[in-house]
Amino acid sequence: MDFQPIALPIALPLLAVGLLLCLRRAGEPVRHAINILSCVAQAVVAVILYLRVSADGVQALRSGSWPAPFGITLVADLFSAVMVLVTAVIGLGSALYAAGYGTGKFRGYFAPLYQALLLGVNGSFLTGDLFNLYVWFEVMLMSSFVLVALPGGRPQFEAAVKYLTLNFIASAFFLVGLGVLYGMTGTLNMADLSVKIAALGDNGLILSSAVLFLVAFGIKAGVFPFYFWLPSSYHVTPTPVAALFAGLLTKVGVYACARVFTLVYGGQQEFLAPLLLAIGVLTMITGVFGAASQFFIPRILSFHIISQIGYMIIGIGFFTRAALAATVFYVVHHILVKANLFLIGGVIGRRTGSQELSMTGGLYKKAPWLAILFLIPAMSLGGIPPLSGFFAKFVLVREGLAIGQGWVIAAALAVGLLTLYSMVKIWNEAFWKDAPLGDRQPDRKVPFLMLAPCVALAACTITFGIFPGVFLDVADRAAAQLTDPTAYIEAVLPSSPPSPAEP
Amino acid sequence: MENLLPIAIGILIACGSYLCMRRNLVRVLLGIMLFSQAANLLIFTAAGLSSGQPPIIAPDKLTIAGPHADPLPQALVLTAIVIGFAVLAFAIALVLRAYHKTGSDDLDTFRRSDS
Numbered sequence: 332m333d334f335q336p337i338a339l340p341i342a343l344p345l346l347a348v349g350l351l352l353c354l355r356r357a358g359e360p361v362r363h364a365i366n367i368l369s370c371v372a373q374a375v376v377a378v379i380l381y382l383r384v385s386a387d388g389v390q391a392l393r394s395g396s397w398p399a400p401f402g403i404t405l406v407a408d409l410f411s412a413v414m415v416l417v418t419a420v421i422g423l424g425s426a427l428y429a430a431g432y433g434t435g436k437f438r439g440y441f442a443p444l445y446q447a448l449l450l451g452v453n454g455s456f457l458t459g460d461l462f463n464l465y466v467w468f469e470v471m472l473m474s475s476f477v478l479v480a481l482p483g484g485r486p487q488f489e490a491a492v493k494y495l496t497l498n499f500i501a502s503a504f505f506l507v508g509l510g511v512l513y514g515m516t517g518t519l520n521m522a523d524l525s526v527k528i529a530a531l532g533d534n535g536l537i538l539s540s541a542v543l544f545l546v547a548f549g550i551k552a553g554v555f556p557f558y559f560w561l562p563s564s565y566h567v568t569p570t571p572v573a574a575l576f577a578g579l580l581t582k583v584g585v586y587a588c589a590r591v592f593t594l595v596y597g598g599q600q601e602f603l604a605p606l607l608l609a610i611g612v613l614t615m616i617t618g619v620f621g622a623a624s625q626f627f628i629p630r631i632l633s634f635h636i637i638s639q640i641g642y643m644i645i646g647i648g649f650f651t652r653a654a655l656a657a658t659v660f661y662v663v664h665h666i667l668v669k670a671n672l673f674l675i676g677g678v679i680g681r682r683t684g685s686q687e688l689s690m691t692g693g694l695y696k697k698a699p700w701l702a703i704l705f706l707i708p709a710m711s712l713g714g715i716p717p718l719s720g721f722f723a724k725f726v727l728v729r730e731g732l733a734i735g736q737g738w739v740i741a742a743a744l745a746v747g748l749l750t751l752y753s754m755v756k757i758w759n760e761a762f763w764k765d766a767p768l769g770d771r772q773p774d775r776k777v778p779f780l781m782l783a784p785c786v787a788l789a790a791c792t793i794t795f796g797i798f799p800g801v802f803l804d805v806a807d808r809a810a811a812q813l814t815d816p817t818a819y820i821e822a823v824l825p826s827s828p829p830s831p832a833e834p
Numbered sequence: 835m836e837n838l839l840p841i842a843i844g845i846l847i848a849c850g851s852y853l854c855m856r857r858n859l860v861r862v863l864l865g866i867m868l869f870s871q872a873a874n875l876l877i878f879t880a881a882g883l884s885s886g887q888p889p890i891i892a893p894d895k896l897t898i899a900g901p902h903a904d905p906l907p908q909a910l911v912l913t914a915i916v917i918g919f920a921v922l923a924f925a926i927a928l929v930l931r932a933y934h935k936t937g938s939d940d941l942d943t944f945r946r947s948d949s
Contacts, residue, residue: 462910462913465914466917469921472921473920473924476928477924480928483931483935485935488935488936489932489936491928492859492928492941492944493944495921495924495925495928496925499869499921500854500866500869502870502917502918503866503869503870503872503873506870506874506877506914507872509877509910510873510877510880510907511880513877513880513881513906514880514882517881
């Protein structure tokens, strides 16, 4: 049995969850240290996995040596590997931040829940089986429910009820879609489904299962008209949790859309494309207008998650290689930038005592470096060159114009302008205007551990902007695997079945 | 059975949707409970029903002969029931705590996280 890096991003957090639950009485520094160490190990494994996939092509692991499509197959193509890598980076950043932020409200359960969340996210990215995807979704959601509710104030309980109810309904939709699809094809292995659905051709039940999946993933990704749970739950969580949710949870929904609608429903694109484009445009517009009316930093940022999800859905809706490359690039860029903005929002809150824009101010005089640190991800989100967001939008816009979707692109550009408006609003209120309380404005010290991840993530954003070619090339190769799933199917279902376990 | 179960699923989903849209939190809980049961039944039904045909391979054969019940959807439904049960148990505890904290089980009063 040779070394299989593909199972490790799942095994490591699982190990950490068990360890952390045993060490619940060991004191907060120890738990944070284990939490951080586990994230470092995941990052190392993710890099190894990425290098392996990049060099040798799609990797597949048959769990228990059961041949596909009977057993559960773990598959890592370039898109999965990149997502696992970004997950590890954000996981590490938020874990460091949490160590500085303090997680006393979670009564010792923060670190195990945090690792359980990473476990679910990594599992979702690596599985090659639709039912297994449902299971990983539930692992991820279960830990996120508890992370929302555990701090235990009234807003937290109210948010958790809404969050849980809508996501529970999404899971039911997912199950119904699975049932219909299994009834039609008799398999749930994604590669096998791809082959069988292509053989079945167009069929009402296949399309209805596709729409059921669209609803299920749409609720999780927070697209129009299913996003209402998102802005009423993310902002009540402590900053490190909010950053992790904002970076990862909705993107798992986007990943599932990209995976399922290119691989499984590759032949149904004529039906899906207009649906995805309309959803994407409406998501962008409603999200950005929602943000314009808010004055609490995490809520502004929550609405911007929604509007940015719209861009990614549009990229999937175009269904061309360049557009999918734009989506891959956009997802990675957005995870880094949005998590960073939440973290910096937390720093602003820590310094001035509030994240309510009417209560903040005067930070530019007191901390010009913090102002610049905020400007990097904020301008990147708005799409100002030469930061990562510009190249993400540029590739999408160029592809949209090339295939003649002018109205979609017009909406995307207008939304970009409004995004900038919201970012400038935060800038004006938190940094530029005078402190509302004058000399009595609190100015607390911010621990180094809270600042270091913000600086590191901002450096990532700048690196993406300086060397866009390198990253766009990776995104393009990932998109090539998405548009032409032959390699994926070949890795999962080899033409000649592999011999069972070597003696 | 093939004709009866879809009707039962339809009724469950209709009742579930109706209950989910009520303001009373306990009704919402009952609604999502019915919803997930309907989903489980649907997997079961969509995969095909058969009675008295266990999927057992005869001792002297390598493959199964003739029609047989598909064991996989039953395993899927079992997994889904367990997961649904766990989430529901958490949901009930959460609603109870939320009721103690807010003093209300009316969703219209759950506005604090929205403004």
